Amino acid sequence: MMTAVWNIRRALPTDVEAICAIEQGCAEAPHWSEAVWREVLAENEGSEPARVSLVAEGSCGIVGFVVVSCACGVAELESVAVGEAARRQGVGRALCREAMAWSRGRAPLIELEVRASSGGALALYRSLDFTEQGRRAGYYRDPIEDAVLMFAPLQS
Secondary structure (H helix, E strand, O other), rough: OOOOOOOEEEOOOHHHHHHHHHOOOOOOOOOHHHHHHHHHHHHHHHOOOOOOEEEEEOOOOOEEEEEEEEEEEEEEEEEEOOOOOOOOOHHHHHHHHHHHHHHHHOOOEEEEEEOOOHHHHHHHHHOOOOOEEEEEEEEEEEEEEEEEEEEEEOOO
């Protein structure tokens, strides 16, 4: 079991390999190519980016990541994943909270979509005041299943 001590910071281009390893170990995560990740992380370099990627880093390296964006007054939690050895220790919750904090002042609400079968993720999001707003039938592949659409208000 890993220690529950980590630091959350903006992801760097040098973090791509660790992020991809975590993503590949999480079946529910979107699987972006290394090239896409390099583009996403390049967006972190501005002082006021429209999208930010954060990582949770512990004594043994990066243990999780989150990507959040803001466009047209709506924030979107695009992806969050935690390495298997660090799950159920609050890493995902801390990453989501940081993503929500970054979004405050940029948007009045934050939205996401999640696989209907992802019970742990659904429970986490509900505990962070996300509520279900609908579903997209057959949205996900391998296996085919619904996406649950959720959002939470962001208070300044």
